[in-house]
Amino acid sequence: MPGRASGRIGQPRRWLLGVDHLVRIKFDQLAFYDDLRRRHGDVVRLRLGPYRSWLLFHPDQVEALLTQHWASFIRFRRLTEVVAQWNGDSLLLAEGEAWRERRRKVLAAFQTRRLPGYGAVAVAHAARLADRLTRQMGEAGTATLDTDAVMARLTLDIAAGTLFGADPPENGDEIEAALQVLSDTAFRESTAPIRLPDWLPLRAKRRKLWAMGVMDRLVVGLVARGLARPTTDGGDLLSMLIAQHRGDARAVRDDAMSLLIAGHETSGALLSWTFAALARAPAWRSRVLHEIDDGLGGRLPQAEDLAGLPLTRALIEEALRLHPPAYSLFLRQATQAVDLAGVAIRAGDLVQIAPYALHRDGRWFADPDTFDPARFLGKPTWPRYAYLPFGAGPRVCIGQNFALMEACLVLATLLQRVVPERLEQDPVPDPKFSLRPRGGLPMRWRSRRDSIGPKGGNRLSDRADEAR
Ligand code: HEM
Structure with a gap:
């Protein structure tokens, strides 16, 4: 070597x-x-x-x-003591025999045969987002969006669907804000010389307690709903956690919370960095559009399609190299x-x-x-x-295959309808709990309704890329 x-x-x-x-x-x-x-x-x-x-x-x-x-x-x-305040006693933080036992149980929820079902949920949410963006772009066919916020929300909706079999939460904005507060808190409290007690009348402490309350109510509510379901396997991760933990609500809550937190921000960040890279690289954007259009012929992707989309995967792997969320x-x-x-x-x-x-x-x-x-x-x-x-x-990350599949499917779904065209400012990586663009990611997107979409068509947008 x-x-x-x-x-x-x-x-x-x-x-x-x-x-x-x-x-x-x-x-x-x-x-x-x-x-x-x-x-x-x-x-x-x-x-x-x-x-x-x-x-x-x-x-x-x-x-x-x-x-x-x-x-x-x-x-x-x-x-780990900082993160345990809201994660509880979970796989992410456990050690020794307790970790081994939890890992075995949680792994059951990530079996390969379950992944295509999670993939279908991701595609459905991405397709809904593409509809919304296309409508928002209207006649002009373009819109400037904070892509980091859009991707964070998309991956939250996907996590709610895959993890809990639930519809997008109604208070999604509040949950996003709470997750952001916890991410900042994890970084701040773990790098501070001393950890101050929570009863001190400080804004940071009030916000942390508020965020912990929002997340606890969300996860405890969804777990209770899962426990009350008559079916044993709803195809989501929660069903598997309930089965593995034999209905122990506290253990299910802690693992579900840690999967939600570990998986959601990192996956959103990965999509943000990938789209940021594509916005800056018209030649690669053009190549990947060709790959997706040719490979899918205008239909929505499924997990089985991914083997035929090597460049889509390579874009994501390269984004993970340059801007690893962890x-x-x-x-x-x-x-x-x-x-x-x-x-x-x-x-x-x-x-x-x-x-x-x-x-x-x-x-x-x-x-x-x-x-x-x-x-x-x-x-x-x-x-x-x-x-x-x-x-x-x-x-190693227990959600690795899930995260790669999710990112590829979201890319293949969105890029059939909308493309990232231009960054409004150079993103600066902000190393907090995960690596996200500091202050958001304002980016101009363009609709591909004149070129190709799930119905097919010519490739005007691609030619426009190539001409640049
Ligand atoms: C792009 C997305 C993701 C990235 C970059 C990522 C990265 C990582 C990394 C680097 C680790 C190992 C940390 C260490 O050894 O110090 C890890 C662990 C973990 N990840 Fe992920 N992750 C992602 C998505 C997910 C998803 C989607 C889930 C679950 C739904 C998840 C759940 C976990 C859990 C539970 C662990 C701890 C595993 C253990 O200690 O046994 N991650 N992740």
């Missing part, structure tokens, strides 16, 4: 027990990690307050951490001393893996800052653990 891990340990200078590093992690994390990788190499050791901590940028150590030695680490309690994996803490491919970790040390920085390493990805989906059309040029938008090893 080119560029084996050198064994050199980079130790950037620090100030006051690493307070300067903590400040950069809080306010400028993406640039800070990228900078550390470029200046200090594959293995960087930092002091963060009382903790000795490591950033690992080489696939050898990433593999050792996430596969061989994963059981020697737990997710850093300071972070830009950093959960911070881990060693429970015992362990050797990670030549790096001696002590019990209590913290270890961080940052896919955002790994994915931009020029040793594996030529011209790493360029959007080039062709990378994913041939054999990978990178080692397996240099690309990990969904993590790796036993704690």
